Amino acid sequence: MELGLHQSLVLTQQLVMTPQLQQAIKLLQLSRLELAEMIQQEMEQNPALEESSSQDSNDNKITAKESETLSSEKEAPIKEVTIEEKVRSDTDWENYINEYNSTGRVYSQSEYTEAPNFEAFTSAKKTLDVHLTWQLRLHELNEEDKKIGHLIIGNLNRDGYLCSDMEELAEVSGSSSERVEEVLKILQKFDPPGVCARDLCETLLIQVQQLGIENRIITQIITHHLKNLENRNSKKIAKALKITVEDVRAAVKIIQFLEPKPGRKFSTDEPAYITPDIYVYKDGDGFKIVMNDDGLPKLRINRFYKNAIANGQKISKDTKNYLNEKMQSASWLIKSIHQRQKTIYLVMESLLKFQSEFFEKGIAYLKPLILKDIAEDIEMHESTISRVTTNKYAYTPQGLFELKYFFNSSIERTGGDSMASASVKEKIRLLIGKEDPEHPLSDEKIASILQDANIQIARRTVAKYRKVLNILPSNKRKQL
Secondary structure, three states: OOOOOOOOOOOOOOOOOOHHHHHHHHHHHOOHHHHHHHHHHHHHHOOOEEEOOHHHHHHOOOOHHHHHHHHHHHHOOOOOOOOOOOOOOOOOHHHHHHHHOOOOOOOOHHHHOOOOOHHHOOOOOOOHHHHHHHHHHHOOOOHHHHHHHHHHHHOEOOOOEEOOOHHHHHHHHOOOHHHHHHHHHHHOOOOOOOOOEOOHHHHHHHHHHHOOOOOHHHHHHHHHOHHHHHOOOHHHHHHHHOOOHHHHHHHHHHHOOOOOOHHHHHOOOOOOOOOOOEEEEEEOOEEEEEEOOOOOOOEEEOHHHHHHHHOOOOOOHHHHHHHHHHHHHHHHHHHHHHHHHHHHHHHHHHHHHHOHHHHHHOHHHOOOEOHHHHHHHHOOOHHHHHHHOOOOEEEEOOEEEEHHHHOEOEEEEOOOOEEEHHHHHHHHHHHHHOOEOOEOOOHHHHHHHHHHOOEOOOHHHHHHHHHHOOOOOHHHHOOO
16 A cells, blocks of 8 residues: 555534633623623723613603604793892891801701611721720730730731740740730730630630639649540540549530630621522412522613714724724623523523422422433533533522532432432431430431431441531530
C-alpha cells in the first residue's frame, strides 16, 4: 500500500461556542443575586441597554379625545391673572404685629411633611472591642496600664479568647510580664463574664468565680475532667473524685449553663436571607408556579439609539458600527434572560410532575430522582439541568428548598420499592428526636429500627447521614 498525502472534502457538524451561547450558559448558573449584579454592570457598560418602567407605556397612551382637549386649550387665549388686594377695616393691627414678632415656636413647612419610617432604621451592633474599650475607659488606670489593656483587647478573637501569650504582650508594650498579668486580671472581670481567658478551662473558672459559686466538685471537673465531661463519662469522673454519680450530675447541671464562647453575643455576622427564584402555590387540586421577578430590572433597547439607526440619521460609520454592536449585545442579553426564566419554569414544572406527593404531604414522600429524569422529560441536556438547579431556590407549601434538594439517591426497601435518601434522613432525625436522653439510640440500633420498617440500610450509612444532619453520636448525646 502506497503512503501519501491526499486532499478530500468532508462535511461534518460540530458545536461552536459562540459568545451568545457562552453568555446564555453563564446566565443559567448564576444565582439571583449574581444575576442582578451582572445586569446592573451591563447597564453601566452598554448605553443601548436601559431599564423600562411601567410608566413609560402609560405616558405615551393619549387618546384622541385628550389630544383634542389639549389642542383646544393651546388655541384658547390665555387671560392675565389679576389679584385684587382689599384690606379689611376691622383688622386688629396691634395683635397682628405682636404675634408676628413673637419669639415663640415657629412652624416651618418641614414640620408638616410626612415623618420617616423609623422601622427602616437599624442601629449598628456593638462589637466586643468597643464594649471592652468602653469599660476600660471607666477604670482609673494609668497610661501604661491603659496601653496594655488596649493591646490585650486588640489580641482577642471573635469568641473573646486571648490569642497571644504574656511574653509577647510584654515585649510589644514594653512592660513586664507581671504587669501584663495584673492588667489581664482586671480585664477578666469585665462583661461578658469569662472574656479575655486563654482557654476553655480558664473562662469557665472565671464565670464560676463571678457567679460566687464555691464548690470543689465543679472546680475539679472544670480543671481536670473536661474530656470526660465531653464524653459524658460521669462514672469515671465520680470514681476519680471519689464522689457519687448524683453529685457529678448536680455539678454538670450548673456547668452546662456557663458560656464556652463569651464573645458570641457580640458577633457582627449578619444573617443571609434567601430570596426564592420561583414560588409554588396550592391552587385547588393542583399547584401554581409563579416566577419571582421582583428586584430584577426589566430591560429594553434604548429608543433613541434604535431610532437613530432605523431612520438613517447622518452618523459616522464607526459610530454606527458601535451602536449596532451594543444593540445586538443588549438584544442577546434580554433573550438570554428570558430563556433562563423559561428554563427554570420548565424544570420546576417537571419537578412538580415527579415529586407531586412531596408538595402535597411532605418530606417523607420525597421520591428518588436524578438529573437524567428531568432532562429526558423536558428534552434538555443533563448539564443544563445541573446549571439551572444550582443556587436556585423555590418557595413551596413545605418550605424553602434549593432545586438540588429534589434530586436524591435511592434506598432499597424489602418490598421492592425504593425510597429517597432525604426521606431516610428525616426518619433518622425524628427517631433521634424521640429517643430517651439517658439511653440514646446508637447507629446500629437506628439501622435495626429502619430495617424493621423495610428500609435496607447499613450502620455506616446511618452514621454518614447523622453527620450530614449535624447530630452527635450516641455517647455524646447522653444526658448525665
